[in-house]
Structures are given as structure tokens and as C-alpha cells.
Amino acid sequence: MFSRNQKALAFVTGALLSLQSFAADLTEVSFTALSAEELQAVLTFDGEAPAASGYLMESPARLVVDLPDTVNAVDQRRFSLSGSVATDAMLLSNSDKTRLVFNLTEQSTYEMLTRGNTVSLVIATEGTRTSNAVPTSAAYLPQQAAASSDALSGFDFRRGSEGEANILIDLGNSNASVDVDTVGSDMVITIPNYSVPDHLQSRMDVLDFGTPVSYVIIDQVGDDAQITIETQDVFDFSAYQADDQLVLSVAPLTEQQVAERDAMTFEGEKLSFNFQNIEIRSMLQIIADVAELNLVASDTVQGEITLRLVNVPWDQALDIVLRTKGLDKRLVGNVLMVAPAAEIADRERIELENTQKMQDLAPVYTEHFRVNYADAEEINTLFQAMSDDTTSGLLSGRGSAIVDQRTNSIIMTDTQAKLDEFRDLLEKLDIPVRQVSIEARIVLANAGVSRDIGVRWGYDYRNGAGNGGTGISTGSIDGIVDIVNGDPISYGDAPGGLVVDLAASPSSASSFAVGLLTGDNNFLTLELSALEAEGRGEVISQPRV
DSSP states (O other): OOOHHHHHHHHHHHHHHHHHHHSEEEEEEEEEEEETTEEEEEEEESSSOOOOEEEEETTTTEEEEEEETEEEOOSOOEEEOTTSSEEEEEEEEOSSEEEEEEEESSOEEEEEEEETTEEEEEEEETTSOGGGGSOOSTTTSOOHHHHTTOBOOEEEEEEOTTSOEEEEEEOSOTTOOOEEEEETTEEEEEETTOBOOGGGOEEEEOGGGOSSEEEEEEEEETTEEEEEEEEOSOEEEEEEEETTEEEEEEEEOOHHHHHHHHHOOOSSOEEEEEEEEEEHHHHHHHHHHHHTOEEEEOTTOOOEEEEEEEEEEHHHHHHHHHHHTTEEEEEETTEEEEEEHHHHHHHHHHHHHHHHHHHHHSOEEEEEEEOSSSOHHHHHHHHHHHTSSTTTSSSOTTOEEEEETTTTEEEEEEEHHHHHHHHHHHHHHSOOOOOOOOBOOEEEEOOOEEEEEEEEEEEEEEEOSSTTOEEEEOOOOTTOBOTTTOOBOOOOOOOSOOSEEEOOSSTTSEEEEEEEEOTTSEEEEEEEEEEEEEOOEEEEEOOBO
């Protein structure tokens, strides 16, 4: 007979075995190059294939395929795929899922089909329609009768408050796969293996709505439903699929917005998602992995979502998911916290109430603040007016402040946090006011300037042969020396007159003299002089205001 503990142990063991029985084993992975631009991957399981989901990364170019509740039973972890749209593929696994990562050579698109115990995946470079490359084997294609059972159930066109066109397409099935492409100035929405009822096939003129959209054409093209949106202005668009509804918004852009958009750099890495009934918690974990953030999700974050996002930043994808499910987020460092918006609001309200209660119980202190440049009474009046709201003012409900006019100081009594807040604000306000200084000078000046320049030159000739020597003399200039040895040159006595005597006056003027003595007893002298004199001034007073 089993004891109570033994029964509990048996129950837990049975539950664990039951949970493991629902997990499928990935037994085989095969790759086939359909062409230089297309690659097919087939994943085989030992039971029913899981609900696989995938998303694209822009930089680096990667495709990530998640297989929930899957155990990796394949021995090989890395597969070389050189010569195709991908360089290699890697298998990663943990306790609750297996992940297949393709390192792509360039930006690509993909199609994924789950049937029986296999998941078929076709990757193609952009510009190549992967729908044409889906495997033709019956094991991977749904029956044509089943494809035609999906049909559009409704269409609506609305004008938004800011002139944008909001296009709502009812798919009738949350598992629909939607492709949104831009062709020139038009947008083409293709829904593979979907039919369009006769009453929805039309060409609608929506020019009167005053949006960037002029015509909407809904048509059946082969096995696919196709919606063509013709535009007339420069526009920006966003598209997302929530459950069984596709929402497309086309907004007009001004020239300034076009310039800003061209210069805009997104903070989040651009991704492409295509999820069918994926759990919200799994979706948040995928976004956190891409953004390299730690994720903390509340226990109340539950539910599933179906969406397709094409080339959008991860932070925009996160906002779409949160708005769709009424969630909110807080980012603290590199930790992303997600919970229902009402739950976050209640928690923050409780935190504010607790802060107020702690402030009511905190001890009070008294501190003296000297005001250096401003008037202490004016500062106190300003702070008292700001403290009318005791929850956010500069003074708490138990705080007080008085002014000492003699020392131009403020004496404040309050909690330490409020004192520190007051000190920081006072340092920013108590600063010297910018002033304009006007300065003048009273000067007594004699504004006179004089210049003088002069020249003196003379000539002397002597013939010293015998006692009856003859000569010619016009005077000489003192101070001429031999430039070789520096000795003064004396040529005997001579009359004081010069040929030209126009020296600068007064005699203290600067002068320059030169003499030339030739070998035939000729002596030529020359002197230049110059003088400049200027008036003087005196500062009588220097007032300043």
C-alpha cells in the first residue's frame, strides 16, 4: 500500500512523463538548393510537427525558426550551405524549444508550411517569389480544395484624423499569410491561396476622402487574393496583422517629413515577423533576444497573437504587441519589464503612496542657507508659492522656512531629502546677475606732431707738393672714422663752412655721416639727419558706472 508521499511522487512523475510525451523529437534536417536564389529545408519529427514560427533579422541577415516543445535529436549542430542563399545553418536547443538559425548572404524572404510530421521551409532572395518555389511534393502542399476554402470576409476604408488612409481587411482566418510589397508608387497586398468573393471584387475610387490613396483594387489573381493600392502623394505606411484582421495605414508626408525620414536612423534593428497564434510571452522573448535585453514578464501576461510585420524596428514591433494586448513596459537599464498597463499603473501608484508615507515618518533637520546675490525674502516667497502642493513642492507638509534679513539668509526645517533638493535649486538661482559696465576717460592732450629732415655735405682737396702746396677746402664733418680700423679721419685744418649745411633742428636730431677719400687727395663728406616729435597727453579722470 502506497503512503501519501509515494502517491504524490508517483503523480508528479506521471505528470512529467505526460508532459514529455507531448514534446516532439526533431529527427532529421535536410537541405536542397532549388536554385542559386532559393533554398529548401525540410524538418522531420517523430510525431506531430510543432507550430513553428520564424522571423528575419536585417543586420546581420539571418532567419530564425523556433520550434516550441521540441527536443533536438539530430547529432549534427552546424550545416554548411555554401553556394546558396545561406552560408550555413545552426541548431540550438534548450529545455522548452529548438531553434534553427540561417546565416543569409543577403536580405531574403521565406515561406513555411507545416503538414503532418514535417515542416517545409523555402528561403529566397528578395525579388524572388517564394510562393513559386514551394515544394511540389504532395507531402508538403495542402490540397487545392482546402486552399480555396479561405476567403476574404470584409473590407473597410476610413480616413484618419490626420489625413491618413486606414485600410482594414477581414481575412476570416488568423492563419492567413500576407505579403505587403511596394511597386513604384503603389502597394500590392497578396494573400496566397485565398479567394475573393464576387461582391468584394471591385475598383474603388477614394479620391474624395482626401488621403494619399486614390484607388483601391480588389481582385482574384490565380489562386491568390490581391489588393492593389494606388497612391498620388509621397507617403509612409505601416502594416500589421492582429488575429484575423490586416490593418494598413497610409499617411501623407510633407517635404520636411520626407527629409527627416531620409535622415532618420532607427534605434531598433529592423525585423520581419510572420507568426500564427504565437503566445505573447514567446513573442516578447523573441523581441528581447533580438534587442539583447533581459525580460521580466508578469504572470498576468497571457494569450496568443497572430501578426505579420515586414521590415520594422524591433521597438516598433514591441509597441504594436503591447498596444494590441493592453500591455505596457518599463525599461530599467537592460531589463525590460512587461505587464498589463493597469497593473503597472497600480504598482506605480502604490510606490508613490509608500514614498509619501516614508516622507511623513522621516526625521526633520534645520539648516542655514546664505543667499549671496539674490534677495533672501524674494527667494523664500518663490519657494513658499511652489510648496502649496505638499506632495511635490519644495517644502513637505512638516517643513517650514524663515528669513533672516540682517544676514540675507534662509533658515529651513524639513527632511533631509527636501533640504538637499532646496540646496541644489538655490545653487542654480543664487548667481550674480549679468551687468553692463560703462566707462569714460577725461584726458588733457596736446595733439601736435612735427617732423624735420636735413642734409650736410662738404668737399676738400689738398696738393702737398713742396712748401708752396695748393688746395681747395669747403669744410669737413666731424666724427668720420676709418671703416677698416675705426680711427678718426683728420684731413687738416679747414674752414668751418660747408657746401650745404641744412641739418635738422634741433641739434639732438639723429644723424648719419659718411666720407669718401680718394687716392688723388679728394675728400667728400655727407651727413643726413632726421627728427620727429609728438605731443603728450594726461588722464584727468576715469569715471565708471
